[in-house]
Amino acid sequence: MLGQGSRGEAGSQPCRARVTSWCWCWGLGSSCPMASVTQHHIQKGQNCFLLLYATSPEDSGEEQSSRLFQFHKDGFLVLEQFFSAEECDSMRSQIQRIVAGMEVPPHCRTAFSTREEEQLQAQGSSDYFLTSGDKIRFFFEKGVLDEKGNFLIPKEKSISKIGHALHAYDPVFKQITHSPKVQELGRKLGLEKPVVVQSMYIFKQPGIGGEVTPHQDATFLHTEPLGRILGFWIALEDATQENGCLWFIPGSHTNGITRRMVRAASGASTCVEFVGSEPAYDDKQFIPLPISKGGLILIHGEVVHKSELNSSESSRHAFTFHVMEAKGTTWSKENWLQPTPELPFPSLYT
Numbered sequence: 001m002l003g004q005g006s007r008g009e010a011g012s013q014p015c016r017a018r019v020t021s022w023c024w025c026w027g028l029g030s031s032c033p034m035a036s037v038t039q040h041h042i043q044k045g046q047n048c049f050l051l052l053y054a055t056s057p058e059d060s061g062e063e064q065s066s067r068l069f070q071f072h073k074d075g076f077l078v079l080e081q082f083f084s085a086e087e088c089d090s091m092r093s094q095i096q097r098i099v100a101g102m103e104v105p106p107h108c109r110t111a112f113s114t115r116e117e118e119q120l121q122a123q124g125s126s127d128y129f130l131t132s133g134d135k136i137r138f139f140f141e142k143g144v145l146d147e148k149g150n151f152l153i154p155k156e157k158s159i160s161k162i163g164h165a166l167h168a169y170d171p172v173f174k175q176i177t178h179s180p181k182v183q184e185l186g187r188k189l190g191l192e193k194p195v196v197v198q199s200m201y202i203f204k205q206p207g208i209g210g211e212v213t214p215h216q217d218a219t220f221l222h223t224e225p226l227g228r229i230l231g232f233w234i235a236l237e238d239a240t241q242e243n244g245c246l247w248f249i250p251g252s253h254t255n256g257i258t259r260r261m262v263r264a265a266s267g268a269s270t271c272v273e274f275v276g277s278e279p280a281y282d283d284k285q286f287i288p289l290p291i292s293k294g295g296l297i298l299i300h301g302e303v304v305h306k307s308e309l310n311s312s313e314s315s316r317h318a319f320t321f322h323v324m325e326a327k328g329t330t331w332s333k334e335n336w337l338q339p340t341p342e343l344p345f346p347s348l349y350t
């Protein structure tokens with residue numbers, strides 16, 4: 001079984017060694033005995049995973065090692081059938097119950113978007129968004145509300161996402177987030193003190209589910225140093241190119257971030273603002289990652305990813321949560337999302 005335990009010696013000739021074990025390297029630089037191997041063999045970035053080379057063949061776990069190698073290389077990893085159909089259905093049923101009981105005052109009905117201008121207009125000016133980190137709140141697609149916040153289409157078809165604390169306050173999502181297999185994966189990833197910072201249920205409604213423009217999650221969830229954020233994205237239905245699966249730029253997680261969303265100074269007209277800008281990526285750099293219901297995609301906090309408008313007739317529901325390795329990490333006080341006395345970021349390992 002692959003684990004963190006078998007710390008083999010760092011060979012000076014890593015290419016000849018067999019990669020059988022690994023841990024998360026937090027960019028410890030020269031104090032890390034494996035740093036030279038990492039830099040030589042994996043990537044040049046400061047924040048990267050560190051492969052360890054096992055000394056004994058019994059430790060193998062080659063398949064998992066090669067998957068992890070792929071994760072380090074690409075910045076994302078697909079784990080098919082991580083959750084069962086029943087687990088996916090239980091999340092879907094639970095969200096139906098939550099939506100049935102939804103009450104959102106008209107003035108709180110804001111559209112969710114990752115387009116910068118819209119974000120500043122809608123989320124950025126909205127306290128409803130800014131204080132949603134420790135709540136279960138509802139965000140809507142563009143064009144589904146009139147000026148007074150009345151629904152133009154049935155409300156259950158108008159929701160874009162629910163966030164940002166299902167993992168803490170809803171029993172079904174809490175159980176999934178902290179499920180033994182997620183915890184085991186965290187341990188295999190070498191996470192020592194992982195905390196859950198946010199969660200979202202994303203609907204990608206048929207016909208109107210909006211695009212999520214290219215971004216890096218660390219733009220919104222900034223840490224010092226970088227490299228401490230990991231997204232868990234769970235397909236609750238088959239995600240295809242037609243209904244808006246995720247797309248990634250492989251290897252784009254190694255060059256830091258280009259943009260940050262920060263809390264604006266008090267008195268500003270919006271609650272958040274952007275510092276820096278997202279480069280214009282070439283569409284050809286992205287690869288689609290279709291995945292079946294129950295699949296899990298691990299998303300490195302700095303990998304560039306997006307999803308397109310869902311113009312199909314099938315929805316594309318997903319549950320996603322983000323974890324931070326809290327050991328030796330500072331959460332930015334400028335992030336829109338802040339831990340609160342009611343909800344300090346909970347440990348993944350509970």
Ligand SMILES: O=C(O)CCC(=O)C(=O)O
Pocket residue numbers: 202212217231233246299305306307318320
């Ligand atoms: O589900 C999507 O379309 C986008 C999700 C995403 O960007 C994320 O979970 O980090």
Ligand SMILES: [Fe+2]
Pocket residue numbers: 215216217305
């Ligand atoms: Fe994202």
